[in-house]
Amino acid sequence: MLSDRRPILLANARILDPSRDLDIVGDVLIADGVVREAKRGIGAAGVPEGTDVIDCRGKVVAPGLVDMRAFIGEPGAASRETLASASQAAAAGGVTTIVCQPNTSPAIDEPATVDFVLRRARDTAIVHVHPMAAITKGLEGKEMTEIGLLKAAGALAFTDCDKSITNAQVMRRALTYARDFDALIVHHTEDPDLTGDGVMNESEFASRLGLLGVPTAAETVMLERDLRLVSLTGGRYQAASVTCAESLEVLRRAKDAGLDVSAAASINHLTLNENDIGPYRTFLKVAPPLRAESDRKALVEGIASGVIDVIMSDHNPQDVETKRLPFAEAAPGAIGLETMLVAGLRLVHSGELQLMALLRALSTRPAQLLGLPGGTLRAGAPADLIVVDTDVPWVVDPNELKSKCKNTPYDEARMQGRVVRTIVAGRTVYEIV
């Protein structure tokens, strides 16, 4: 901890609070771990004695980011990432809440494992960490987990991670049962048979590279099925990672019909396309694969219109041994906790997306969907917030990244804008001096 729990005044900042479309220049007062006020002229009116006044002139103050999809290797793969290292990366990226995924070893599919993760995070992590739990035991897609007991133990939502539940009856029952506990089902929409051995987007480019492709239909077929089941059961559902333009139409129809449906897209799919793979760069191998530029543009529009609710990092640390392989044999996945916001700022600087819309999808919406108190700067909200310099130029040096693995698709990329301070529960956990 870089600072004790004295009150903090973030002065003269551009305050952006997507929870109430607030965009003003003013001050934010934090004390006792909560936001006291966020408005003009707090500093001029006088602050409590002993307050640390931090001048944020020219910088943005916003709610801390809530990342709905990050893989952390505890338990079972601590060499890839620990709760401690992930939380350091998160703090540097402005993520104040990580929602970690249950595809650990053992999988987070029983209450004792939820308890383990929460205790371990409490003792070692510098940001909030909440686990999702598996929908089915062992992520096998067959038998549903103890959704009630897992939620009571602290699981925020339920997901089988990068696996789709192919048995529609299992999915139907899980949605039905979860509804009784108001539990959110987050589902990966990739038909495994259509995906087959594909390793990148099915396209002319894949054909030229001689790589097997994954059609966008692998996603839309599963998504359409899921939404029929949501309509049948009335469950709460989120598409975990949508990647293509066709999915937006499907989602829009479901939302217009009043279904309790939301969707997330990864920062990778919003800022990169299949051409970035270039000469078989395995750091750009992700699952589902990066799509065409037209899909990427559609996803960004989806964020702007709200058809896609959430941007997540899809943080997936991979060792050199799993990445330094021929493209088809390399493991999919990219780290993203630390670079999610700055990659998103690219969309703002290019004029594709408003800063408010970006921040909403990174903080307010995920907090709302998960039932967390963050994602807002309203008085009384937890003091989880970030100070961002949206203009400072820098170059991503993988060696400087805090994640234990360095598989970033933004290797050596030029960035504009950076998190300069991250505050969690009223304490500064990261700052650039």
Added chain:
Amino acid sequence: MTTGQKSAFVLSRRHLLGIEGLSRDEISGLLDLAEEFVELNRQIEKKRASLRGRTQINLFFEVSTRTQASFELAGKRLGADVMNMSTSSSSMRKGETLMDTAVTLNAMHPDLIVVRHHASGAVELLARKVDCSVVNAGDGAHEHPTQALLDALTIRRNKGRIDGLTVAICGDILHSRVARSNIILLNTMGARVRVVAPSTLLPVGIERMGVEVARDMRAGLADADIVMMLRLQRERMNGSFVPSSSEYFQYWGLDEKKLSYARPDALVMHPGPMNRGVEIDSIVADGPQSLIREQVEMGVAVRMAVLEALSRNLPNA
């Protein structure tokens, strides 16, 4: 009804295939008649001769202990010749169809056939092929009329009435013939019926079958006079319909805490066999509010009443 005064009730139908279609008077008539047999069954001399000369066949395509035993005792106490046939020891195992079995048995001139079958509607199908009376002892997830009648008798003896009571039926409603028969009977008799279960164990459209629906026990048991628990089959508690027996017990198992949501004088029932620690805690099952043992006693009396009332309608020549 007053004891000593013999009931002359006749069930003026050939079969008892379900509660569906029974009038309030018919149900009351059967319960009144059963009261006589409750008294009789507590005597040393339990025999009557009203079914003397009659042949009763208990045809069980599905294993059963208490239902088969109580139908057997009921028939014997009324003086009938009772024969038990079950799937384990008969040609039904050798691939004979239900229809062929019915025709074969019919040729032996039985007067009453008591049938249990795993398929809904099978008992009615069989009843069309035989010349005698047929009693449904449970068909699939459809009906189990004698269970509903014995439950009604147990309730009436303990609460003095059925009309106006609130009855919560809890657990695996989806697969339960006991629930269906009870819902129909209790509605006919003027009770207020509520079903309580996770959504995965509720049949579609249940709310249009004359019940209120609750998904949690606190809401479901509020103001209940009777809490009726249902058995959850083992194969349904391992992730298919509910995640595990421990989660099921946590949220839907009847323990003292959940029972406290019901009226203080609420009574607890279970058709058996029980899964202790799954749908019901032993402390409740064996506790002062439990009617579970009495239900078994009422089972014999009700089945005697059904056999007697049907036989009075049989031709005598």
